[in-house]
Amino acid sequence: MSTKERLVEAGLRLLESEGPESLNARKLAAEIGASTMTVYTHFGGMAGLYEALVRQAFVQFAQALAAVERTDDAVSDLLTLGLAYRDFASASPQRYRLMFGVTAPGSGIAAPHDLTEEGTPSGIPEASETFGELRKAVQRALDAGRIDGDDSVAIAAQFWSMIHGFVLLEMSGFFGTEGGGVTAVLAPHATNLLMGLGDDQAAVARSAQSARERFGDATTTTRPGPPTADVRRGPRPRTDRKRT
Amino acid sequence: MSTKERLVEAGLRLLESEGPESLNARKLAAEIGASTMTVYTHFGGMAGLYEALVRQAFVQFAQALAAVERTDDAVSDLLTLGLAYRDFASASPQRYRLMFGVTAPGSGIAAPHDLTEEGTPSGIPEASETFGELRKAVQRALDAGRIDGDDSVAIAAQFWSMIHGFVLLEMSGFFGTEGGGVTAVLAPHATNLLMGLGDDQAAVARSAQSARERFGDATTTTRPGPPTADVRRGPRPRTDRKRT
DNA sequence: AACCCTGCCGTAACTATGTTATGGATAGCA
DNA sequence: TGCTATCCATAACATAGTTACGGCAGGGTT
Structure with a gap:
């Protein structure tokens, strides 16, 4: 697997296991045993890496x-x-x-869809x-x-x-x-x-x-947990039409 | 208006006019003529400020x-x-x-809904x-x-x-x-x-x-722009029921 | 009046992270 | 052998969140 692929793989794996805050250049580079420069050699920067992840x-x-x-x-x-x-x-x-x-304040990262030319739906x-x-x-x-x-x-x-x-x-x-x-x-x-x-x-x-x-x-089977009364379940019974 | 209120007001205003990347402590403090310390005095940090904005x-x-x-x-x-x-x-x-x-990678900011105690829907x-x-x-x-x-x-x-x-x-x-x-x-x-x-x-x-x-x-009246062929427009005509 | 506590705030420094400058190593090729 | 391109590491720089520290004003206490 190439370094490029390993970076993407490590990125998606870290994203799932440790959350989005761990998706930074230094941690990612350390994960594959490289320096932060690899991000710039292969993706031009973190934005390029995020786009590859997407x-x-x-x-x-x-x-x-x-x-x-x-x-x-x-x-x-x-x-x-x-x-x-x-x-x-x-x-x-x-x-x-x-x-x-989706973007969050504080990150200089634009939405991936915003990075492209105008008019393209996505x-x-x-x-x-x-x-x-x-x-x-x-x-x-x-x-x-x-x-x-x-x-x-x-x-x-x-x-x-x-x-x-x-x-x-x-x-x-x-x-x-x-x-x-x-x-x-x-x-x-x-x-x-x-x-x-x-x-x-x-x-x-x-x-x-x-x-x-x-x-x-x-x-x-998302997560086991105690039952809540937040939203009642069961399909809604269909009745006859009541017209005004 | 208190400094706290002015910070929130400036935050929502800057968010709309200059985008989420401008929601940083230094720009926000400059906007109301104060130092970055006000963010910590009133909100404990940027996360607290974001929650107030939400x-x-x-x-x-x-x-x-x-x-x-x-x-x-x-x-x-x-x-x-x-x-x-x-x-x-x-x-x-x-x-x-x-x-x-919504969260973005690279920002150390958790989703506001994740900041609360377990079990609370929001x-x-x-x-x-x-x-x-x-x-x-x-x-x-x-x-x-x-x-x-x-x-x-x-x-x-x-x-x-x-x-x-x-x-x-x-x-x-x-x-x-x-x-x-x-x-x-x-x-x-x-x-x-x-x-x-x-x-x-x-x-x-x-x-x-x-x-x-x-x-x-x-x-x-969202934005004027060239017409696209991405999704056809106009209400879909309703036809008679075709029962199998 | 003198003292002290508290809240608010500025200056400056510390830390983390994205980024860039620079140079070395290797592979491929003429 | 020499040239070039690619990949990569070291180190430094810029930005942004955060913290340490001290000043200042207001109010209450002695």
């Missing part, structure tokens, strides 16, 4: 999503993709935050592959007639907003600390969105059950 | 949301709340990112007021029979996930740079979510139109 993280992300098996139930695939998405983010929240270019081309996986799954649900619409990009963006927001709120602790947010918030949200897009309630329920089984019980 | 920003946020008028159309109120939410975030993306405790009590505004609007929609369900907290969390994710993706540039994401992504998403929650299509359309009128044309 790219590598997005490669891992795309791989994790691509590993989700494609079945003949496009909605089940879409939901399983969502569970895999959330699992990837939960596995290393620091990595996920790094990927989406400076990280690898990021678009993540969205592409989502978009293709939506397109297959459209083709199967499960949901209505003519713009898979716009619909995929809705799913992306949903899960991106959920994941970030979850890792900020707004849904409690024991991972109950998936069944209490994310799953009902996905169900509601799919039904709003035209899918049938029973079909969604079947696909959701399928996704749960495909993904195993990994959806609730 | 608290103040959440106070502003709650005020902005509370300023939305409550009408007899609870869904219109909810949608208008969403537009105000997005507008607040767009007005100062750096402030919004600061509020939600270390910033002011943040819960924001969610409370959302939850009350959802409760009124439930009471009016517009949407179904028995847990306003879980439903409000879905709306929060939606708009939080949208806002962050939008400010990362994933929906283009000219603010078309609201009509292309956020509005359809809200519509779909509401319909999934049991509201009627025509009723949602009326409430959405009402919210648009109430909020004026502020929804598309």
Whole structure:
């Protein structure tokens, strides 16, 4: 493995094990037994190294999503993709935050997406592959007639907003600390969105059950902890329409 | 105004005008004509100052949301709340990112929410007021029979996930740079979510139109820029249900 | 009136971290 | 052999968070 690759590998490993504050030139260089100059030889500076970390993280992300098996139930695939998405983010929240270019005061580090030329939606081309996986799954649900619409990009963006927001709120602790947010918030949200897009309630329920089984019980295995009454769980019962 | 208040005020002002990298002790102290020691006298350090900034920003946020008028159309109120939410975030993306405790590598600054004792959903009590505004609007929609369900907290969390994710993706540039994401992504998403929650299509359309009128044309006035083909715009036409 | 304590603040120094200047070592090649 | 490019280490520099120390004003105590 080249020095360049070792730096990126060590960066992602340290990020997960010791937190973002350990991502500094001296500690990183010591981790691979080199001097801080290697950062400048290979990446031009810490900003370049961060960008390389983001790219590598997005490669891992795309791989994790691509590993989700494609079945003949496009909605089940879409939901399983969502569970895999959330699992990837939960596995290393620091990595996920790094990927989406969040900045903090005091660090002279701009968001990676701000480093690129104007007009580019995202400076990280690898990021678009993540969205592409989502978009293709939506397109297959459209083709199967499960949901209505003519713009898979716009619909995929809705799913992306949903899960991106959920994941970030979850890792900020707004849904409690024991991972109950998936069944209490994310799953009902996905169900509601799919039904709003035209899918049938029973079909969604079947696909959701399928996704749960495909993904195993990994959806609730974030951290063990005492149950809280923060957010009640369970799917919301559907009733008849009450029109005003 | 006390030195403490002047520091917080200057911090939020500099954050908006010169970006997060200008939020350092020396520049901040110079801004109010003092030495860096004032930061330690009043806040114990930069971390304490950041926490004060977050608290103040959440106070502003709650005020902005509370300023939305409550009408007899609870869904219109909810949608208008969403537009105000997005507008607040767009007005100062750096402030919004600061509020939600995002961390960056290289800064020794932990997320504000991580600074508190274990088990607390959020270390910033002011943040819960924001969610409370959302939850009350959802409760009124439930009471009016517009949407179904028995847990306003879980439903409000879905709306929060939606708009939080949208806002962050939008400010990362994933929906283009000219603010078309609201009509292309956020509005359809809200519509779909509401319909999934049991509201009627025509009723949602009326409430959405009402919210648009109430909020004026502020929804598309982010930044002028060349049109992009990233995400197609315009509301997705609703078609008849295609049942399998 | 004299004394002392407390809070607020400035000066200066200390530490950590990103960065740069400089030079050496090695590989490849003409 | 000599040249060049690449990679890398040492050391120094710049910036920013932090701390040590002392001054000063205000108020209460003796």
